[in-house]
Amino acid sequence: MQIIRETGPESGDILIHHEQTVQMLREVATGKREATLRMYQPNPTVAFGRRDELNPGFAEASAACAEHGFEVLVRKVGGHAAAYHQGCLVVDHFQPASDARSGNTLRYELFGSMYAQALREVGVDARMGEIPGEYCPGEYSVHAQLPASAGGGRIKLVGTAQRVVTGGWWFSTGIVVSDSAPLRAVTADVYRALGMDLDPTTVGAAQDANPALLMEDLEDAIVEVYAQNGFH
Numbered sequence: 317m318q319i320i321r322e323t324g325p326e327s328g329d330i331l332i333h334h335e336q337t338v339q340m341l342r343e344v345a346t347g348k349r350e351a352t353l354r355m356y357q358p359n360p361t362v363a364f365g366r367r368d369e370l371n372p373g374f375a376e377a378s379a380a381c382a383e384h385g386f387e388v389l390v391r392k393v394g395g396h397a398a399a400y401h402q403g404c405l406v407v408d409h410f411q412p413a414s415d416a417r418s419g420n421t422l423r424y425e426l427f428g429s430m431y432a433q434a435l436r437e438v439g440v441d442a443r444m445g446e447i448p449g450e451y452c453p454g455e456y457s458v459h460a461q462l463p464a465s466a467g468g469g470r471i472k473l474v475g476t477a478q479r480v481v482t483g484g485w486w487f488s489t490g491i492v493v494s495d496s497a498p499l500r501a502v503t504a505d506v507y508r509a510l511g512m513d514l515d516p517t518t519v520g521a522a523q524d525a526n527p528a529l530l531m532e533d534l535e536d537a538i539v540e541v542y543a544q545n546g547f548h
Contacts, residue, residue: 317351317352317353317542317547318349318351318353320352322354322356328357328358329359330387330400331361331387333354333356333406334389337479337488340352340410341410341485342481342484343410344411344484345484351411351412352408352409353409354408355405355406357403357404357406357531358400358402358406360384360386361399361400361401362397362502362506363389363391363398363399363490364388364390364391365390365394365395365396366394367394367396368390369390372511373510373511374509377505377509380502380506381502381506383505384498386399386401386502392479395454395475397451397506397507398451398452398475399499399506400490400499402495403492403494403499403521404491404492406488406490407489407491408488409427410484411547412484413484413485416483417480423485423487424476427456427487427489428457428458430541430542431538433541434534434537434541435522435534437540438522438526438529438534439525439526439529440460440522441460441525442474443458443460443461444456445459447459448518449513450515451475451518451519454475458474460520460524461525462525469517469518471496471519473491474492476488476490491522492521492522493522493529493531494521494522494529494531496519496520496521496524499519500516503519
């Protein structure tokens with residue numbers, strides 16, 4: 317498996333990455349590229365689902381993004397709005413598969429479990445499962461239990477999405493690592509504009525649970541967990 321850790325001025329442009337994704341997926345699916353793991357820290361962006369774009373409040377939500385300094389992206393996969401910035405880690409996994417269209421649910425469960433494991437390896441009490449009031453809710457979200465010293469409660473840390481084509485699949489994971497306050501603020505305004513339920517206290521970052529956590533330590537833990545689960 318090829319591992320790409322992107323850095324540099326353009327490495328955070330999630331819009332560019334979004335455009336590159338289809339090309340990379342096709343290359344992997346047709347054998348022109350080996351299985352690939354791409355990691356990068358995105359610029360401030362709110363990724364909306366297609367249903368959000370059809371929501372009567374979408375224009376107001378987009379305006380709220382601009383006010384907070386976040387770009388708007390409408391992704392082709394499902395789900396609802398999720399905010400990212402440089403304190404987050406996006407991991408895109410491109411994998412060849414002869415029967416890519418089966419196993420969607422199994423992939424959500426497998427990778428949710430793997431990312432929870434990686435977070436536990438770096439000192440975050442992470443578990444898989446939806447928590448009440450979370451943004452972009454899903455049963456395979458990964459959340460953390462905050463220590464009493466940090467106010468207790470549970471915060472969402474990881475959201476996932478996927479897309480399949482003949483011969484391969486793409487699985488994308490967004491992990492909030494640090495600086496949760498701006499994400500909480502923009503997410504609250506976006507969900508208010510869309511008329512969707514949100515408990516702002518569920519918007520958090522892994523460093524809220526473990527202040528000593530470093531981004532590079534989490535990246536290393538993810539690579540190790542991938543190897544342990546047979547992805548080389």
